[in-house]
Amino acid sequence: MLRQNLPVTLEEVARHAGVSTATASRVLNGTVGVRENTRRRVLAAARALNYSPNIHASALASGRSRILGVILSNVENPFFLDVFRSMDEAATEAGYSLVMEHTSYQPERLVSSLKAMSGMHLAGVALVASEVEQGVLDSLSRRSLPIAVYDAAHPAPHITSICVRYNVGMRRAVEYLHSLRHKRMAFVGHHAGLAPLQERKQAFVESMRQYAPKAEFSTAEHDDTPQGGRQAAATLLDSGFSPTAILCVNDFMAIGVLRELRERGLRVPEDVSVTGFDNINLSEFTVPALTTLDIPRWRIGRLFFDALVNHQSSTRFSADTVIEPELVLRGSTGIAPDHRNGNPKSRQRP
Amino acid sequence: MLRQNLPVTLEEVARHAGVSTATASRVLNGTVGVRENTRRRVLAAARALNYSPNIHASALASGRSRILGVILSNVENPFFLDVFRSMDEAATEAGYSLVMEHTSYQPERLVSSLKAMSGMHLAGVALVASEVEQGVLDSLSRRSLPIAVYDAAHPAPHITSICVRYNVGMRRAVEYLHSLRHKRMAFVGHHAGLAPLQERKQAFVESMRQYAPKAEFSTAEHDDTPQGGRQAAATLLDSGFSPTAILCVNDFMAIGVLRELRERGLRVPEDVSVTGFDNINLSEFTVPALTTLDIPRWRIGRLFFDALVNHQSSTRFSADTVIEPELVLRGSTGIAPDHRNGNPKSRQRP
DNA sequence: TTGAAAGCGTTACCAA
DNA sequence: TTGGTAACGCTTTCAA
Numbered sequence: 001m002l003r004q005n006l007p008v009t010l011e012e013v014a015r016h017a018g019v020s021t022a023t024a025s026r027v028l029n030g031t032v033g034v035r036e037n038t039r040r041r042v043l044a045a046a047r048a049l050n051y052s053p054n055i056h057a058s059a060l061a062s063g064r065s066r067i068l069g070v071i072l073s074n075v076e077n078p079f080f081l082d083v084f085r086s087m088d089e090a091a092t093e094a095g096y097s098l099v100m101e102h103t104s105y106q107p108e109r110l111v112s113s114l115k116a117m118s119g120m121h122l123a124g125v126a127l128v129a130s131e132v133e134q135g136v137l138d139s140l141s142r143r144s145l146p147i148a149v150y151d152a153a154h155p156a157p158h159i160t161s162i163c164v165r166y167n168v169g170m171r172r173a174v175e176y177l178h179s180l181r182h183k184r185m186a187f188v189g190h191h192a193g194l195a196p197l198q199e200r201k202q203a204f205v206e207s208m209r210q211y212a213p214k215a216e217f218s219t220a221e222h223d224d225t226p227q228g229g230r231q232a233a234a235t236l237l238d239s240g241f242s243p244t245a246i247l248c249v250n251d252f253m254a255i256g257v258l259r260e261l262r263e264r265g266l267r268v269p270e271d272v273s274v275t276g277f278d279n280i281n282l283s284e285f286t287v288p289a290l291t292t293l294d295i296p297r298w299r300i301g302r303l304f305f306d307a308l309v310n311h312q313s314s315t316r317f318s319a320d321t322v323i324e325p326e327l328v329l330r331g332s333t334g335i336a337p338d339h340r341n342g343n344p345k346s347r348q349r350p
Numbered sequence: 351m352l353r354q355n356l357p358v359t360l361e362e363v364a365r366h367a368g369v370s371t372a373t374a375s376r377v378l379n380g381t382v383g384v385r386e387n388t389r390r391r392v393l394a395a396a397r398a399l400n401y402s403p404n405i406h407a408s409a410l411a412s413g414r415s416r417i418l419g420v421i422l423s424n425v426e427n428p429f430f431l432d433v434f435r436s437m438d439e440a441a442t443e444a445g446y447s448l449v450m451e452h453t454s455y456q457p458e459r460l461v462s463s464l465k466a467m468s469g470m471h472l473a474g475v476a477l478v479a480s481e482v483e484q485g486v487l488d489s490l491s492r493r494s495l496p497i498a499v500y501d502a503a504h505p506a507p508h509i510t511s512i513c514v515r516y517n518v519g520m521r522r523a524v525e526y527l528h529s530l531r532h533k534r535m536a537f538v539g540h541h542a543g544l545a546p547l548q549e550r551k552q553a554f555v556e557s558m559r560q561y562a563p564k565a566e567f568s569t570a571e572h573d574d575t576p577q578g579g580r581q582a583a584a585t586l587l588d589s590g591f592s593p594t595a596i597l598c599v600n601d602f603m604a605i606g607v608l609r610e611l612r613e614r615g616l617r618v619p620e621d622v623s624v625t626g627f628d629n630i631n632l633s634e635f636t637v638p639a640l641t642t643l644d645i646p647r648w649r650i651g652r653l654f655f656d657a658l659v660n661h662q663s664s665t666r667f668s669a670d671t672v673i674e675p676e677l678v679l680r681g682s683t684g685i686a687p688d689h690r691n692g693n694p695k696s697r698q699r700p
Numbered sequence: 701t702t703g704a705a706a707g708c709g710t711t712a713c714c715a716a
Numbered sequence: 717t718t719g720g721t722a723a724c725g726c727t728t729t730c731a732a
Binding site for chain 1: 357402404405407425426428431435447448450451452465466468469470471575576605606608631632637
Binding site: 410 | 717718719720721723724725726
């Protein structure tokens, strides 16, 4: 088996089964109205010849493909990767493939990725990215292609938006830390120029204002990496502001924040408490384990897939799905419940 | 701009420029022998109409595509992800796209991914996986498709193999620890049933034998995740064998090993030393920072790309490229040089 | 229930 | 230097 050097075509399968390519195509696409006997012969021939359809020919002829596009801001951040893996799992189960691009949060790269993908005649595109500008969304909404966006400020018609209430999560974190008597808190983020991230920072600021003037705060930002988190923490601490709690925009950066604190001899949580966001697998492996807000990435990936493939409600103006982050308490804020079950709702996968 | 609802075709571009589709195609593919004036007109038309070629039509007509397939054992492990990102960078620069699949180390999934990819008429496939069986390699070598494999035991004709001398790296680690007077060492791995991983474990065992009977050793294995590393460490420690050094098959698992040791009140490096493999970015962020063996993933990704796209030496029986891992010393083995420059050769990217 | 044949958007060969 | 046109492998009417 697998002996042939040249790809087997539908025509050969058809000939082998003694039918026309039309019939062979019908069988292989699960169309009804084919005699059971014929169907069996075609299937047998396909298997015998180890036939695998030429997706290019198929896409060209039918005008649609079973390939989805996914654009991520930062593959290196496990948050994005998990959403991707989850979509991929759903896609594979349904016989779809994924084409992935990443942008490093650069709006131009988003546009060029989109352009490259537009030549692929995809079945849909998921924008799991923070650099989605309104203009892009608008122009996309004119096309027939199914589109789904992560956390878009103002979704456009015909575009599904999957929203996470970051402000709710942020408020929960601030309130929790406030209840622990923290008075000087800082926020560590990245790419504050991009709307969704701006908004998260804003949520922090507003939550803090609620406790002013007794509570002070500061913010810092750098790249979305552990290195970036470390840098941001360094900037913060060098500025003279000495926070007793640092809230990070995500767990990935928090890893670096923890490192910098340790490097400076600051103990966590005794001297400084730290929180993250996302509840990535790694957040259980930091020292100390990280208090964070859970975002159910496995659910989100499936939501994306469903939005693109079974876009049930394509008639609705825009089908939004809203998710609220939940607080997960671990050692980095002082209370250290058993680390072994720090996972509330979303399932962590191996 | 981007106003059109339906995709623009080559024919429209040609009409707009007042030439035939043949000429338009020639211009867009950079063929020589087109009058400068005509070329400019076509280019202008393409830009004006925001043309993006239908890759399916193009692939079907030409029989080749600018898409590469990549199969990874475990995307979650940053080692594989880095190789992927590096290939992706090289690919994007050259106008190629990547289609990625991952297998969780299951040979059957490797085969089914390969089959799915075979319908895509790819420009080449990179197997960055440990579960590549000889039979698969042999059948692949009959096809005309360029193939490159990571660390294959016995590469087949026409298949490029990119090899890392894990045994050399492992020996270096063992020798280093031996020079530090460690007598009881353990190896933590995963999927010992797969040849390449079997070999790494074997390298450990043989290196240890060299010091027998004065030196004792033990091994344990679990999944290729931090959780798996933690499990393996737990098994090891519960077995009664008390190693003074644990060598991990990779950094990703080492993260979990460090966690389990800490959980049990064992200090690293005072009570137990730990080493990893790969030198992933995260290895500088563990507590303590991880001694490891650097594997230049950025170089490897580029090697893969070049092997597939500019397969210069396709005439040679098999063009192997050999890489030797280099020891990177950090805190987890006791000597803690400045963490800020623990990176010998390979550049770490943001 | 099946087959013939007209595309789908490119590429590439052959003429002009 | 250009244009006409036959593929490429499949899907999908339309007839039979």
